[in-house]
Amino acid sequence: MIQMAVLGFGTVGSGVVELIDGNQDMIRRSVAEGIYVKYILDLRDFPGNPYNERVTHDYQDILDDPEIAVICETMGGREPAYTFTKKALERGISVCTSNKELVAAHGPELLQIAARHNCSYMFEASVGGGIPLIRPINACLTQEKITSIFGILNGTTNYIMTRMEKAGISFDAALKEAQERGYAERNPEADVEGHDACRKIAILSSLMCGKTVRYEDIPCEGISKITVADFIYARKMNMAIKLLGVSRREEDGRFYVRTAPFLVRADHPLHSVQDVFNGVFVHGNMVDDLMFYGRGAGKFPTASAVVSDVVECARNIGRNISCRWDNEVLAISDPLEEVFRYFIRIDSARAAAAKELFGKVTYVEADVPEDDGEAFVTGRMAEKEVLSKIEALGGVKQCIRLLQD
Ligand SMILES: NC(=O)c1ccc[n+]([C@@H]2O[C@H](COP(=O)([O-])OP(=O)(O)OC[C@H]3O[C@@H](n4cnc5c(N)ncnc54)[C@H](OP(=O)(O)O)[C@@H]3O)[C@@H](O)[C@H]2O)c1
Incomplete structure (x- = not known):
């Protein structure tokens, strides 16, 4: 069996472990020998949890085990995720992650380390949760000149805006509802001020151009100043207000990226993307418009995307799965x-x-x-x-x- 470890036994990490067990028969159709989670790294113990015996608190246990071929990093945050990822890749262990913060900040560097050590750094779950998006861009659209990528990239804010629109409730009331349902964190700033969507459009823009689009350079507005009156006016115009990440290349070479609320006409497919769902539009010069739609977050949808990367790594042990994203910074045109x-x-x-x-x-x-x-x-x-x-x-x-x- 291919042996792996999961770093962080939270929402996504526990989903990865359960999915690998629950769908082992499906996984064996791609990786005949099967995949087994040998270690789970977390700060806590999980008494009563059937996986508790696999929990370790020492990362070195995982690094020192020569059987480990793949690691899932589902801890989140910059550190120690960055150091742990780097150490694994330097030992030739592939890393699959859902951590958009780390990917947006260090993606090209970690991709290069992986390439040098004949392993892979994969991040399907970092954008669009369960929606297959990174791999289609990296594998199916390599022949395309992608001229724009835009969409609803944050399920929490889409839920809040859907509730404001449908129930006519204020931003504060809709946020409270989102927190009660577990869609929004206690500190919702990263979602409602647009930073999460901004990191995701930075990753997608970088893949679109093959260079680095720094999320710090992207103008970013959130939704906290949108009011019920704005939705009333929007409905009157047959439009909806959506928080979008938007990235587009003009023919003259200008390149605009931003995260902001936009008014979207009813005849656009993004108009009907509601609740916690995400929807992403990609335009290629040959394939024309593509739309990707699905659950942008949640335990199993996100775990599904992480495990798809694990399977890909397990099928390519000792080889690097390449990704066109180098660290030359791409200047964004004046917004x-x-x-x-x-x-x-x-x-x-x-x-x-x-x-x-x-x-x-x-x-x-x-x-x-x-x-x-x-x-x-x-x-x-x-x-x-x-x-x-x-x-x-x-x-x-x-x-x-x-x-x-
Ligand atoms: N949840 C989603 O639907 C979703 C969707 C897409 C992407 N993501 C991304 O996936 C990542 C994980 O999200 P999550 O929702 O699963 O978070 P979570 O539920 O908070 O899980 C993180 C886990 O990692 C553990 N951890 C933190 N620091 C650690 C350390 N130094 N060593 C060992 N374990 C550590 C945490 O332990 P403690 O609880 O004890 O701190 C927790 O069990 C984040 O980057 C997030 O943005 C999440």
Whole structure:
């Protein structure tokens, strides 16, 4: 049997261990000798858990065992995940991870270490949970010039926004509901402020270009300032508000990436991606549009993606599964030059001044309390132009980009 270890026996790690046991017969169709989890590394013991006897608290036990061929890193965070991953790869042990934070920060470096030591670093579960996305991009779309990748990359925020839209509840109430259902963490900042989606679009953009797109360089906005009134106006326009990661290459070479809430028209497939589901659009110059849809998180969907990588590594022991992502940093074009139409909501007192400044706009009528002001949609203009008009107005209540023209 191929022997492996799991680092971190939490939501995803326990899912990996249970899935490998539960679906061993399916796994043996690809890896005839089977796969066995010999060690589980965690800080705690798990009394009463049938896997407790495999738990160790010392990583060295795993590193020193010459039988270990694959490690799953499902601890999360930067350290000690980075050090543990590096040490394993340097010994020729392949590592499969769900840890987007580590992949976004050190992906190309760890890929190179793996290549030098004839093993693999794989991260299917780091973006889109259970949705097969990384491998299709890396294996099925290598012949394509991918010109855009965009989508709903965070299930927690999509759940919150779906509830705000459908039940008409506030952001705070929807967040509380998400926390009660276990979809949002006690500290929800990484999700609601867009950082999680930003890391994922950084990984996807890097794979799209084969170079490094640093998530620190990506403009990032979250959803905490979206209100019920915005959803009322959105419905009136036959649109939904979605937090998207968006990455696109223009023909002249400009390359824009951002994470932000967008208004999405009802005729776009992302409009109907609801609750905790994720949906990702990829456009290739030959294949045209592709859409990937599924559960972006959760114990078994995420474990399924991790185990798909484990199986791939088990079939390639002693060989490197290559991935086109080098550490040359790719400069993102000035986000202030990017052109959109914008939904703007203003104090009624400023409506006349806004009309002067924005010229021809489309007003939106909706049944909202007077305090929520008035709203219109602008023509196409560069971000710097809309920002200077907003400044001249002394601020607006809301400004959301439209995904489509
Ligand atoms: N949950 C999901 O649906 C999901 C989906 C996609 C990706 N991910 C990613 O997958 C990773 C794991 O997520 P998770 O939800 O499974 O987290 P989790 O439930 O908190 O599990 C992490 C486990 O690792 C253990 N751990 C932490 N530091 C350790 C150390 N130094 N040595 C040994 N064990 C350690 C933790 O122990 P303690 O509890 O004692 O700290 C915990 O049991 C994260 O990067 C996350 O972003 C999760």
